[in-house]
Amino acid sequence: MHLAYPAVLAALLFSIGLYGVLARRNAILVLMSIELMLNAVNLNLVAFDVWLRDTVHAGQALTLFVIVIAAAEIGIGLAIVLLVYRNRGTSDVDKLTDLADREEKAEAAA
Amino acid sequence: MTVTTLAVLVLLLPFLGAAASLLLGKRAPGFAQPLAVLPTAAAFVLAAIVAVRQGSGPATDSAHRLTPTGSVPIDIALHLDGFAVLIAVLVGLVATCVQLYSTGYLRDDPRYVSYSALVAIFTSAMFLVVYTGDVMVLLVGWEIMGICSYFLVGHYWETEVARSASIKAFLVTKLGDVPFLIGLFALATDAGTFRINGILTAATHGELHHPTLVALLLLAGVAGKSAQFPLHTWLPDAMAGPTPVSALIHAATMVAAGIYFVARLLPVFETSAAAMAVLAVMASVTMIGSGLAALAQDDIKRVLAYSTIGQLGYMAGALAVGDRSAAVFHLLSHGAFKALLFLAAGSLIHAAGTNSLAAMSRMDGLGKRAEDAMWTMGIALAALAAIPPFSGFFSKESVLRAAEHASGGHTAHIPSAVGWTVLVAGLVTAVLTAAYATRLFLLAFRGQGAQVPDHGRDPAVMNVVLWVLAIPTLGFGMVSLVPKVFDLPAWFDGEELAPTLVTSVLGVGLALVGVVTMYGAWQATAARRRTPAGAVVAASAAAAEPALVEEAALELPPAGKAADPGDPGRLLLGPLHRPAAAGFHLDAVYSALFVRPVLAAASLVRFLDREVIETYVRGTGAAPRLLGAIVRRTQTGNVQTYLSVLLAGSVVLAVLVAVGA
16 A cells, blocks of 8 residues: 555644644534544554554554553543533633733733 | 050040940930039049149150051050140030030930930040041041031931031031041151151151142141131031030030141141141131121120131131140130130020020120129130130230231241231231120120010029139139249240230230220110010920020021111121121022032932933833733733644744755
């Protein structure tokens, strides 16, 4: 199988994931988009591992790492989203802007 | 104990007393008065013992070098000779009298403790100036006296007059002290030592390279301290201090320091004929000017202040003709009778409730109310006017004698013109002195009009002090010229001090002319004194403290400034009266020369600071603020925006790297 197929597929997946992270409002969908991006990377790792005929299969090993870390990340991420939703009744990323530096606040502090 | 140890004790006792009273005063008010009086009195007794032990023998020198300075060495040195020990006795006497008088005069003053401590520190400093043999150590005492004078003049700092007078006294004397310090450095560099003995040796051997410059610089400091023209303007204003302070500092001791300094370093001044001429002119202008100004003053203490300036002029004149014995003789007798005059004036102000002569001249029975003050003041005024046989006559005659000697060209180094200047000024001043002394006495004690309000009797201790000081005023002159009793010339340089026939006839004759003229003028203006003038402090409870009356009188509107038509001085001075009353407008000159330029410079600095420098400072704050406001806009709190920018940045970097590669 030619390398182009998995590479193009991975690029597509990554782009979709990137679009999701940058554009989706729902925090859960943002997390899902991150998963898409990670898996695009995984696909690349495996494909290149095969294409380069790596004897120690570093690509595959790294993929396992990424999967494990992605699982942990999604666990923590979903827990945070859940708590945010419980506190505020929404998980809209656009509305979670408490860390903005607003003019009036800064002046009140000064 | 050796003479040196005793002298050190004299120095330290008042200082230790002051330290103890400052520490204990608030906690144990009962100790305040003994701690003020006893150390000073002990110092006086010890100073007298030092004087007797030292006698007219050769000078005692003692020096201790604490640490090498690297260049010109500074020694803690004592130099005891006839001049030093006698002046120390005078200082001790006056200081003791003033401390005693103050226990009555300021008995309920809330700041009595710090007041008496400052007077004691001042006394210590004066002893230091008198006894020391090293000009740097002398300078220390000199400056301590300056700062004590500042604090004491400002004793009634609640009043505006006292505040401004204290600052003026400090600044004007500093105006002289800065050249003085430079002069001392120049002198020590030339002589290679700060020890007075070494400096004198260098001066007599002609080793000073810039005698005129050094002498003129030193004279500036002397003029400031001893209130000589043109730096005398602080002294009349310094009368805003309590009367005992005026008696101690501004009559008997501090102002004498300048004269004493010149007397100690006379050979240095003699190396420069120009400096002696300047000193003579300064003394002459001071004498005549202050005599005229004293005739026109309304405030009794200001009359006395101007007379102090004039008498210091006599001493400076004696120094200008190279006779330091006469100068110190006059210093001694003047110290006693001027302290007496001031203390008596304090009693008088208490009795009259005003310090305005115009107001006193419209009071009846002031002489009866303050009888001790009247008698002692009469004695002291006679001494001031140089009427024989009071002490002032003998000492002033010794000055005139010295001037007459120099005018004949018989004194080495001194041109006869200098002698003539001093002699003529001295004789003119003799008339003026007699005139203003008479005017003071007649206006104060021979007033007619309403009865004096009763301000309560003076404490007995105040009157006792007056009579104690009257003794030297009466007897010092006579005693000191009978060699068997007290051989004063032998204590000094051995020069003859007794009056000669010519000068004494001239001096007494002129003094009598002054007295008679003033009496005539007083009679002539009697009718004009019927109209009341000036406010008087209302009679208060009989137990009131004497000084309170004086403090209240400070705040009265200046009554006689508007010109009292019944003032005999006004009749005699004619058109001169107005400038003389204002001290010949010298304050206005100073204000134009120094005060206004300084104020203008200050407002320029203020402008530069407020408008220029602060603009830069504000700019450094405003620019980051503005930038911050711009950057703040980008921080929206929306994570997706941040990530988008991050992505855009990464893409740009990647493209740049790709293009670069």
